[in-house]
Amino acid sequence: MKRHQFEQHARHFRSGRISLNQLIDLVFGDGKEVVVLETLSEDDIVVASVASEVGIPALKPRPDDAHKGDFGRVLLVGGSRGMAGAISLAAMSALRSGSGLVTAAVPETIAEVVAGFDPCVMTVPCRDSDGHFSSVPEDLKQQLKVADVVAIGPGMGREVDRYFLQAILELSQPIVIDADAIHLLAETHSMIKNRKSATVLTPHPGEFSNLANTEFSKRGEMEAAAVKFAADQGCIIVLKGHRTLVTDGSREYRNDTGNAGMATGGSGDVLTGVVTSLIGQGYDAFDAAVMAVHIHGRAGDFAAEKYGQASMVASNIVDSLAAAFKSHVAVGAEVRIGF
Numbered sequence: 001m002k003r004h005q006f007e008q009h010a011r012h013f014r015s016g017r018i019s020l021n022q023l024i025d026l027v028f029g030d031g032k033e034v035v036v037l038e039t040l041s042e043d044d045i046v047v048a049s050v051a052s053e054v055g056i057p058a059l060k061p062r063p064d065d066a067h068k069g070d071f072g073r074v075l076l077v078g079g080s081r082g083m084a085g086a087i088s089l090a091a092m093s094a095l096r097s098g099s100g101l102v103t104a105a106v107p108e109t110i111a112e113v114v115a116g117f118d119p120c121v122m123t124v125p126c127r128d129s130d131g132h133f134s135s136v137p138e139d140l141k142q143q144l145k146v147a148d149v150v151a152i153g154p155g156m157g158r159e160v161d162r163y164f165l166q167a168i169l170e171l172s173q174p175i176v177i178d179a180d181a182i183h184l185l186a187e188t189h190s191m192i193k194n195r196k197s198a199t200v201l202t203p204h205p206g207e208f209s210n211l212a213n214t215e216f217s218k219r220g221e222m223e224a225a226a227v228k229f230a231a232d233q234g235c236i237i238v239l240k241g242h243r244t245l246v247t248d249g250s251r252e253y254r255n256d257t258g259n260a261g262m263a264t265g266g267s268g269d270v271l272t273g274v275v276t277s278l279i280g281q282g283y284d285a286f287d288a289a290v291m292a293v294h295i296h297g298r299a300g301d302f303a304a305e306k307y308g309q310a311s312m313v314a315s316n317i318v319d320s321l322a323a324a325f326k327s328h329v330a331v332g333a334e335v336r337i338g339f
């Protein structure tokens with residue numbers, strides 16, 4: 001919101017033309033449940049809280065003397081011949097979510113294509129077999145050691161050596177598992193329970209059904225199974241769809257941003273980039289998942305405003321991340337409105 005608009009709303013509030021709740025709706029958007037904590041003086045500062053069971057944190061400020069190494073080394077592993085776009089969308093999204101250094105480890109067949117999408121993304125070309133990862137190459141082993149967070153899955157396909165996923169599961173850093181890597185996890189019955197750092201899984205309903213080895217007839221049943229899965233496996237599940245659920249087995253957050261225009265190929269790959277980036281920047285993994293889902297949905301809403309739900313595509317969501325991050329407001333926090 002522009003300063004002069006804010007000042008006009010503030011004047012209207014002071015003169016009694018609009019109520020506090022109307023002011024807060026104008027400043028923060030409609031539909032937020034607001035609890036007034038304290039009114040310090042009639043024309044100075046109002047302290048209010050936007051209520052929510054699970055809060056969405058504010059963005060951390062970037063120190064003036066920051067350098068790129070301060071915002072996490074993100075490594076995204078995925079892609080295959082025919083699906084270079086998925087891993088590229090994830091990498092471009094991680095960069096637009098604040099990461100300092102983003103590297104995509106991809107089969108060498110598609111490395112040039114991935115590098116060509118965005119000059120800011122670094123690539124590690126990995127030896128491949130017919131356009132898919134084969135074994136874990138030396139170059140990748142080095143990158144895996146230095147990364148602050150690793151995501152695996154977008155566009156990877158399922159024709160991948162099982163030890164490839166196993167090598168990622170054995171890492172001591174937080175990891176994000178998405179798309180085909182979730183199917184591989186289900187097929188290989190690999191263990192995530194004993195991992196020493198955070199594990200975030202971002203399944204859509206098809207992937208979660210495979211993971212839980214169950215056909216669900218109702219969304220509610222699937223959500224209950226996701227909460228149990230997260231509790232049993234000690235992980236965070238982001239069960240995507242309309243009103244995405246984020247759960248760690250004890251907490252549950254249901255997202256209220258986003259729209260049906262996001263039902264377009266690659267939208268989920270964008271989310272993987274955002275959540276991985278936020279974890280790399282040091283946010284707690286559950287907070288990162290909640291923030292990522294909320295901001296990703298807001299970016300989808302901005303994209304829908306600009307292009308319409310029918311015509312918007314996942315790369316429009318990547319471009320709209322800037323507006324979503326710029327306008328991000330913490331939810332559940334105390335909010336000070338100063339005049």
Ligand SMILES: NC(=O)C1=CN([C@@H]2O[C@H](COP(=O)(O)OP(=O)(O)OC[C@H]3O[C@@H](n4cnc5c(N)ncnc54)[C@H](O)[C@@H]3O)[C@@H](O)[C@H]2O)[C@@H](O)CC1
Nearest residue numbers: 083084085086154155156157179180204205206241265266
């Ligand atoms: N440009 C690209 O390179 C793209 C690559 N993609 C990659 O394509 C690979 C395969 O992913 P897919 O998701 O297409 O295939 P999957 O085989 O994982 O899942 C597809 C099936 O899941 C079910 N499903 C998905 N969303 C659902 C929902 N909201 N409600 C109910 N059922 C749902 C449906 O039965 C659907 O046919 C992944 O590696 C993914 O990253 C896709 O993200 C599309 C874009």
Ligand SMILES: Nc1ncnc2c1ncn2[C@@H]1O[C@H](COP(=O)(O)OP(=O)(O)O)[C@@H](O)[C@H]1O
Nearest residue numbers: 204241242258259260262263265266267268269
């Ligand atoms: N109707 C909808 N309302 C809100 N968000 C949606 C809707 N449809 C899809 N999305 C969001 O778009 C993303 C789709 O992810 P996914 O199914 O993994 O797609 P892909 O594999 O093509 O990347 C998820 O984050 C999901 O929550």
